[in-house]
Amino acid sequence: xxxxxxxxxxxxxxxxxxxxxxxxxxxxxxxxxxxxxxxxxxxxxxxxxxxxxxxxxxxxxxxxxxxxxxxxxxxxxxxxxxxxxxxxxxxxxxxxxxxxxxxxxxxxxxxx
Amino acid sequence: xxxxxxxxxxxxxxxxxxxxxxxxxxxxxxxxxxxxxxxxxxxxxxxxxxxxxxxxxxxxxxxxxxxxxxxxxxxxxxxxxxxxxxxxxxxxxxxxxxxxxxxxxxx
Numbered sequence: 001x002x003x004x005x006x007x008x009x010x011x012x013x014x015x016x017x018x019x020x021x022x023x024x025x026x027x028x029x030x031x032x033x034x035x036x037x038x039x040x041x042x043x044x045x046x047x048x049x050x051x052x053x054x055x056x057x058x059x060x061x062x063x064x065x066x067x068x069x070x071x072x073x074x075x076x077x078x079x080x081x082x083x084x085x086x087x088x089x090x091x092x093x094x095x096x097x098x099x100x101x102x103x104x105x106x107x108x109x110x111x112x
Numbered sequence: 113x114x115x116x117x118x119x120x121x122x123x124x125x126x127x128x129x130x131x132x133x134x135x136x137x138x139x140x141x142x143x144x145x146x147x148x149x150x151x152x153x154x155x156x157x158x159x160x161x162x163x164x165x166x167x168x169x170x171x172x173x174x175x176x177x178x179x180x181x182x183x184x185x186x187x188x189x190x191x192x193x194x195x196x197x198x199x200x201x202x203x204x205x206x207x208x209x210x211x212x213x214x215x216x217x218x219x
Contacts, residue, residue: 106153
């Protein structure tokens with residue numbers, strides 16, 4: 001069984017659209033994360049939730065909004081997509097903040 | 113200047129060689145993570161350490177808190193070790209990532 005899953009795996013969409021990426025973990029972890037990996041392969045944290053509460057909110061455009069309906073899910077909604085949003089987005093979870101993380105397979109977003 | 117610096121950026125080794133990747137950080141940390149990203153894109157956490165040394169198979173990670181430095185060693189390297197290795201320092205609520213070391217092990 002997959003520990004951290006993301007859907008979709010690939011997402012191609014046009015500028016201006018709104019899209020969501022879903023993340024689910026079945027590890028019973030309290031903390032979940034969203035990362036963005038750009039074309040230069042640099043990994044950058046975007047958000048972190050602990051027990052459904054936002055604890056890390058890096059400087060990202062407010063077009064990006066995380067939603068955590070429960071501890072096992074952390075979805076990422078992106079409004080008014082721009083070309084620069086094209087990247088691979090990784091979800092991860094850990095037992096607690098700063099603990100060892102388990103990563104999802106990534107979602108490759110392409111904005112045309 | 114990045115809070116976390118890795119070296120080298122790129123590394124090519126012959127199969128069987130001993131490999132060392134270095135990570136220096138400038139922030140006070142609660143833990144240091146080593147991640148491995150496979151050519152296919154998947155990311156795996158290798159180690160999380162806050163002091164001393166950890167070993168897992170052919171991989172060894174060390175950290176010197178006073179010198180703010182960590183190393184990842186791979187003994188008897190193998191082509192399947194070819195990947196990008198990423199160092200990340202955390203203060204609990206903040207994460208600082210290195211730019212990664214791309215390792216290629218040639219048979």
